[in-house]
Amino acid sequence: MSFRSLTLNAAAAILALSAVAGAAATTQAADAEKLKLGFAKCAHCLPMALTPGLAKGVEIEAINFNSGNDVLTALVSKSIDVAQVTYLHYITALDKGFDVVAVSGQVNGGSEVMTAKGIDLKADDWDGLKALIAARKEKSEPLRVAASRGNAQDIHMRGAFQKHGINVNKDVQFVNIPNPSDHAAALQRGEIDLICTVEPFASQIRNSGAGTRFALPYDQAAGNLTNLIVTRSDVIKDHPKAVEATVGSVVALVEKLKTDRTVWVDTINKYTGMDRAVAAQSLENAAPDYAIHKDSTLAIAAMMRDLKYITRDVAADAEKNIDYRFLEAVTSKPKSELGF
Numbered sequence: 075m076s077f078r079s080l081t082l083n084a085a086a087a088i089l090a091l092s093a094v095a096g097a098a099a100t101t102q103a104a105d106a107e108k109l110k111l112g113f114a115k116c117a118h119c120l121p122m123a124l125t126p127g128l129a130k131g132v133e134i135e136a137i138n139f140n141s142g143n144d145v146l147t148a149l150v151s152k153s154i155d156v157a158q159v160t161y162l163h164y165i166t167a168l169d170k171g172f173d174v175v176a177v178s179g180q181v182n183g184g185s186e187v188m189t190a191k192g193i194d195l196k197a198d199d200w201d202g203l204k205a206l207i208a209a210r211k212e213k214s215e216p217l218r219v220a221a222s223r224g225n226a227q228d229i230h231m232r233g234a235f236q237k238h239g240i241n242v243n244k245d246v247q248f249v250n251i252p253n254p255s256d257h258a259a260a261l262q263r264g265e266i267d268l269i270c271t272v273e274p275f276a277s278q279i280r281n282s283g284a285g286t287r288f289a290l291p292y293d294q295a296a297g298n299l300t301n302l303i304v305t306r307s308d309v310i311k312d313h314p315k316a317v318e319a320t321v322g323s324v325v326a327l328v329e330k331l332k333t334d335r336t337v338w339v340d341t342i343n344k345y346t347g348m349d350r351a352v353a354a355q356s357l358e359n360a361a362p363d364y365a366i367h368k369d370s371t372l373a374i375a376a377m378m379r380d381l382k383y384i385t386r387d388v389a390a391d392a393e394k395n396i397d398y399r400f401l402e403a404v405t406s407k408p409k410s411e412l413g414f
Contacts, residue, residue, distance in 0.1 A: 107316035108133040109309070112145040113158040116254060117273035117356040118181035118301055120341045121331055122158045125323040128330070132319035138345060140253050143224045149174070149306065155313070156305045156320050160226035162383075164302050165375045168391045169384035173306045176371075176396045177317060178324045179413070180301035181331065182361045185230040185292070186276040188285035189268050190261045198289050200238040203268075207245050220249040220260060220269040226300045227254075229374070231270035232381050233294030243382075255346075261285045274348050274356035281352050290359065295373040298361060310397070321400040324364060331362040364405075365413035366396050 111134050113122035119142075126134040139145045142159045149157040150172045158180055159167075167174040189195050195202050210217045219242060221228040232242050242248055249266050251257055257271045261284040270291060271279065279285040292298040303324055310317055331338055335357055342353035375392050378384045398409035405412065 106131060106133045107313050108135065109156055109313065109316050109320055110135045110137060110154040111156040111158070111320065112137045112139055112148050112154040114138075114142045114145055115140055115345065116184060116275075117338075117342055117353070118184045118360045119158055120345050121181070121327055121338055122324075123341055123345065124327055124330070124337065125320070128326040129323040130319060132316040132323070134320060134323060140255070141222060141225060143222075143252070146172075146174075149304065152306070155309045156303065156317070158301055158303055161296065161299050161302050161371055161374050162224065162226050162229045162378070164304055164371070164395075165378050165384060165388060165392060166224065167304075168388040168395065169378075169386060173308070174304045174395060175307055175310060176302050176304050176366050177310075177400050178303040178321045179364045179366050180303055180324060180328065180362070182300045182363050183292075183298045183359045184273040184276075184300055184356075185227045185270060185290065185298070186273070186359065187231055187234070187268065187270045187288045187291050188261070188276060188279055189288045190264065190266060190285055191283070192264075193267050193286075195288060197287055200289075203288070204238065204240060207240065211245065216245075216247040217268060218249050218266045219246040220251050220257070220266040221271070222252055222254055222257075223250040225254075225272065226296070227270045227272050227291075229378060229381075229383065230291040230294065230296055232383070233296055233377050234289065234291035236377075236381060237294050258282065258284050273359055274342050274346060274353050276359070277352045277355040278348060281349075281355070295370070295377040297370060299367055299370055299374065302366065318400045318403055322404040325401070325404050328362040328364045364401065366398065366401070367413040368393060368396055371396065 113119045123136050126136050142163050145157045146159050146163045148154045207217050235242050254272050254275050257275050258279045260266050339350050339353045343350050372389050375388050401412045
């Protein structure tokens, strides 16, 4: 047989093997279970859009929502299978009797208390804030304090205020602005005096001059804990391998975000249209972390009960509904190293 024939035969064999491999990959992709994953519109939430490209063994459809409240609603109504919400949403859902199971952390931080133009307060001057609140109450012009009710920033703010002797329900006028995208406009229009908002909108507000940083509200039971990945028990029962693979994509995402801020900035820019420099600033207040912090979760539940954010003690449910199995399988670490 000639050298040319050998070469042609080898090439044909390679093409045949490639075709078989390609067909196998196509079949494998077709056989992969599909899960719908919801995530919110914030700097530390938006990278969840990258999970489909990092997933192995599951086909993820990533869906963006305006807020964590919307994501939680979609999860409990079974419109999606997995949700990026917050520790606050997890506790709130348990208080209401919803079926939610925590399976991974994601990114923490992202909260910032900001004052509007014309509010003369130095950063972290809590005594000055209390004096201002008292003066406004005397004039029957309560300080207007805003947040997105039900989001992590709301509980971070309320916990910090409580620690400094400020009752959000009695000492100030609370204003609920559900969509964080509307926070900047509310400040610019003079509708509020102080707000606890989320990145990247906090950086946008600072750069536009609409507001000034007063504090990072992490001096309370929740610390800087923010995002949590949750699902339902029926999803775990029916699709355990798909849930494990989804957690694997979140772990891969967290590891990627620790070293590659460019892709993070790109994602924020894509979903918000925000200037890349502003998006980059927002990441200074973000901490990728896939651990689920059990003791802090229970402390958050206790604080939320003290604040009358929930109606009952959900500590037992909160601990029972944290499922470390998937993180353990993906990371090959014991739960003692994963926040337990």
